[in-house]
Amino acid sequence: MLRVNKAHVTTVNRILKRYGGQFNVVDGPDVVTPEMAIEVETPATLRRGVRQLKTLTGPSYLAVTNREGLADALHLTRNTHIGVMDPRGDIVKPSRSDQHAQM
Helix, strand or coil: CCCCCHHHHHHHHHHHHHHCCEECCCCCCCEECCCCEEEEECHHHHHHHHHHHCCCCCCEEEEECCHHHHHHHHHHHCCCCCEEECCCCCEEECCCCCCCCCC
């Protein structure tokens, strides 16, 4: 049985409400919009999210499920094109990519 993380689901729903797009339940980023790809991660899974987003060429964001994970997310994404969002979907670090994401 698939274990559901409540904080992850809550953050994904907030981001979908704010930016639109679709929830991706298969492989790839959690949220895909025409403008960007967003991977939502807990503090324990941030590294996995960064590895996944590094493969994308377009605007991509790592969103954390709680504010405690922001410092680690910023540290892990330094020197990358990956932007960072807080749990509400506010952009803390912009993505440095001008191209559309390739999914």
